[in-house]
Amino acid sequence: VTTFEPIAASATEAIPQTTIAPLGTLSLSRVRWRVRAVPIVWKFFIALMIAYLGKEAINSVLFPPFTGHDEVAHYSYLRTVATEHRIPELGKDRLPNSLYRYCWYTLAWRPCYPDNEEYRANPPQVAIYDDGNVYPVGVQYAANHPPLYYFVLTPAYLLTENQSPASQVYFLRALTIPFGALTVLFAFLTVRLIFPNDRFLSITVPAFVAWQPQVSYEAAMLNNDIVCIAFYSLILYELVFGIRHSFSRRLSAAIGVSLGLALLSKSTATTALPIIAVAMIVSFGWRNYRLWLGRGIITAGLASLVSAPWYIYLYRTYGNFSGLPQLKELQSGWNESGGSFFNLLFNADFVATRWQETWGEFGWRLIHINNTVLWIILIPFVVAVIGCFKYLRKAVINRELARGECVNGSVFELAPWQAWAVGLMAITFGVAYLAIVQFGTEFSLTQARYYFPAINALALLLMLGFRTLIPDRWLGIGQASIVSALILLNLVIYTVYVIPFWHLPA
Amino acid sequence: MTELNENAQANDKPAASSGLEQISPDFETVEPSPSAESSATTEEARQAVEPDSSAKLSPGAIFFGLLVTLGFVAFVLLAKVTVHPFDKVDRRMKVLDVWTRLRNHLPEVAHPTMLRLIFDVSIIMIVVGSLACVWIALLAADTSGHSDHTHDAPATDPGALQTEH
Numbered sequence: 001v002t003t004f005e006p007i008a009a010s011a012t013e014a015i016p017q018t019t020i021a022p023l024g025t026l027s028l029s030r031v032r033w034r035v036r037a038v039p040i041v042w043k044f045f046i047a048l049m050i051a052y053l054g055k056e057a058i059n060s061v062l063f064p065p066f067t068g069h070d071e072v073a074h075y076s077y078l079r080t081v082a083t084e085h086r087i088p089e090l091g092k093d094r095l096p097n098s099l100y101r102y103c104w105y106t107l108a109w110r111p112c113y114p115d116n117e118e119y120r121a122n123p124p125q126v127a128i129y130d131d132g133n134v135y136p137v138g139v140q141y142a143a144n145h146p147p148l149y150y151f152v153l154t155p156a157y158l159l160t161e162n163q164s165p166a167s168q169v170y171f172l173r174a175l176t177i178p179f180g181a182l183t184v185l186f187a188f189l190t191v192r193l194i195f196p197n198d199r200f201l202s203i204t205v206p207a208f209v210a211w212q213p214q215v216s217y218e219a220a221m222l223n224n225d226i227v228c229i230a231f232y233s234l235i236l237y238e239l240v241f242g243i244r245h246s247f248s249r250r251l252s253a254a255i256g257v258s259l260g261l262a263l264l265s266k267s268t269a270t271t272a273l274p275i276i277a278v279a280m281i282v283s284f285g286w287r288n289y290r291l292w293l294g295r296g297i298i299t300a301g302l303a304s305l306v307s308a309p310w311y312i313y314l315y316r317t318y319g320n321f322s323g324l325p326q327l328k329e330l331q332s333g334w335n336e337s338g339g340s341f342f343n344l345l346f347n348a349d350f351v352a353t354r355w356q357e358t359w360g361e362f363g364w365r366l367i368h369i370n371n372t373v374l375w376i377i378l379i380p381f382v383v384a385v386i387g388c389f390k391y392l393r394k395a396v397i398n399r400e401l402a403r404g405e406c407v408n409g410s411v412f413e414l415a416p417w418q419a420w421a422v423g424l425m426a427i428t429f430g431v432a433y434l435a436i437v438q439f440g441t442e443f444s445l446t447q448a449r450y451y452f453p454a455i456n457a458l459a460l461l462l463m464l465g466f467r468t469l470i471p472d473r474w475l476g477i478g479q480a481s482i483v484s485a486l487i488l489l490n491l492v493i494y495t496v497y498v499i500p501f502w503h504l505p506a
Numbered sequence: 507m508t509e510l511n512e513n514a515q516a517n518d519k520p521a522a523s524s525g526l527e528q529i530s531p532d533f534e535t536v537e538p539s540p541s542a543e544s545s546a547t548t549e550e551a552r553q554a555v556e557p558d559s560s561a562k563l564s565p566g567a568i569f570f571g572l573l574v575t576l577g578f579v580a581f582v583l584l585a586k587v588t589v590h591p592f593d594k595v596d597r598r599m600k601v602l603d604v605w606t607r608l609r610n611h612l613p614e615v616a617h618p619t620m621l622r623l624i625f626d627v628s629i630i631m632i633v634v635g636s637l638a639c640v641w642i643a644l645l646a647a648d649t650s651g652h653s654d655h656t657h658d659a660p661a662t663d664p665g666a667l668q669t670e671h
Contacts, residue, residue: 044642051635057628061613061621167615199646207639370590476647477570483643484574487636491581495604500589503611504597504604 041202045188049181052210055490056180059220060173062494064502065166066102067363068173068221069449073106073142074150075099075169075222080140081150082157089317090326093140097123099165100138105364107445108334109138127333135333144323146310148264149224172222179230180219184210186233187456193240194421194460197409200467201460203479208459211486213493214358214448215455224266225449231262232453235272236428239279240421244404247280247295256299260306267322268450271435275428282420328442338440345437354436357448360493367501369493377489380466387465394468395419411467422464425457432457567644574640605629 038046066072076095080088095106100123103112110127113119127137156175160168188206195201209215219226238255242248247255255276262269276299284292311321318326328335344350359377360369394412401407401415414422432454440446463482470478563571581601588596589604612621 040642040646044639044646047635047638047642049635050631051639054628054631054635057624058632061615061625062608064613163615166613170613170615203643203646476567476644479646480567480570480574480640480643483639484578487578487639488581491578491601492587495601496587496589499604499608500591500597500599503608504589504591504599 041188041192041199044203045185045206048184048206048210051487052181052184052216053177055210055216056177056220057174059217060177061170062498062502063217063221063363065169066099066105067366067502068217069223069225069364070107070142071105071169071222072099072102073140074145074224075165075172076140077142077145078150078153078157078172078222081147082154082161087147087313088140088143090140090143090323090330093143094125095138095140097138103138106138107141107331129333131333133333136330139330141327141330144314144318144327145224145266146264146307148261149227152227169222173220176221176223176226177219179226180216182230183215183219183226183233183456186230186237187459190233190237190240190456191460193237193244194418195411196406198411198467200470200475200479201411201463204463204466204482205456205459207483207486208463209455211490212455212459213360213490214362215452217362218449218452225452228262228266228269229453229455231258231265232269232272233456234258235262235276236425236456239276239424243279243283243417243421243424246403247283247292249295249298252280252295252298253302256302257306259299259303263303263307264310268435268453271431271453274431275424278427279420279424282423283417324442331443331445334444336444337442338444338446341437341441344440345434350437350440354448360497362498362501367497369497373492380485381462383469384462384465387467387469388461391464391468411464422460425460428457429454429461563644564647567647571641571644575637578637 066075072095076093076099077088079096080086080093095109099106100109100120101114103109103114103123108127109123111119111124124137126134128134153172153175156172157168160171163171184206187209188202191198191201191205215226215229218229235255235258238251238258242251242255245251259269259272259276262272277296280292280295280299284295314321314323317323338344338350339347355378356369356374357365359374360367391412395414396412397416397419398407398413399416403415403417406415406418407413429451432451436446436448436450439450466478466482467475582605583602585601586598587601587604589599590596609622609625612618612625615621616624
């Protein structure tokens, strides 16, 4: 996917020869021209990446080791893969005793007395719960996660094996950052595909993804979430590419491989299946079933081929394709169903908790963001949603525009492919959110981060809402205000809540 | 083949206002035509070689940029905020002191000097990158939005993924 190179090449042709230095000389003016020739939205993206990488480097050392989501369990998984050359098993594998000192950051390794030497020497194996029954504790509960992330990190683990687990975690966190950077890149490329000439969206969408505090937190911890988010973002980009240019066999194959890798990263990626189907069907038209069926078979076939070893393993080990019944059994001492699907869907507490998790609740729901701050964030969010509805009323479809065409500079007059691409973003976020609602019907630990694979879709929709509400002449100030507000939000959250929690004496 | 021809013609046609209507679920499969691609590169070339067309900041934008920049700097250097080390525990501290405290309590996972250097570089990247983002966002004020309703072919190169049918 090359948008950058052709631009520079074509730009060279358009520049009068007098302004270009003689071939082979690297004059200052030539360098200056080269820099100036870079489209301004790419300049913004480069600046954003510089800030993002700096932020992620800070993130990876700011949080004490093992305080990220399930880092103890993921580290243990990685250790099993790297040292025993096998995948851990639910119900059989335990978390290493040496990690009992981090028992607060595991699921129910109780009683938890990390400072007690006797407990540390002989961590509890079972515990009596409120219902009077005895349940195993300190078990490996992340074993039903697919293995790709741990395979990728195995060389890094072995390289740092002589370090303490805490030191290893810092190093392994840093290796997760590129997946976060890829997610931001795909946000940028996706919006450039749908609205190639709209600077507002090209600037604000990747900025939202880069500065979303929880998504960037995910990208600086030892956890497979961000790998799935990155692959999911790639799939969204490929789907938009297909809607714009048609799903060729090669593209369908690429989507299949991406989906297979996403499925090998985290099972959350299964929500991409209906989205891919919708994209292909609307792209070819419902009646051209031979085309979309053929491309769908290519995609599904390759995705199955890539992910089959994992699902065969799951079936042979657990008798199902998720391991979730076994996980439910492990958590039976304290897990509670959240209620029926529709009860959760319209449950205000459920929505409020997801909202809190979207912006705060860093590290095992320890760091709570003040309700005032959450309300302040909610106001522009609601405004953006109102803008989205206004966009629905304002946008029109120009059916004379063929696939790949778009009206120069307008986000309100859409070619049919653009309308479907925007619609796909809405469907993507809807499916992702409904999936966490569904998960909540079985598991009390459903969380907002499970819909983060759809963060690029959410970002595009929200920024489209702002784009609709901000008058044309204020777009420059508007996009700068949104970027500034996102930076300020991060500065406040880290200064007021995160750093004091971990690094100030109580 | 018919579809391709029709779409090739569509690329050359000006937009017709009568063609505007609500979303329709089905549109046909087409391949971007060569003419569309050449228009695309032309459009991108125009954007690429004319970055200064919108790179002149209005006085209002300069004022806004200065306000944001000075505001951030003042906030970091001078502001006192109520920090929350734990729930229901509040303390007033200068923003700079909070970050200085973090700098002085970095984890002991590498040589302290090296770690502090990495920390400092990261902070510089955040500050420079963030301020650059704000100013570039101001520079990128898009005054061309909605202005012309001429057809625009794909502005990005179809790339390696899209070739066959």
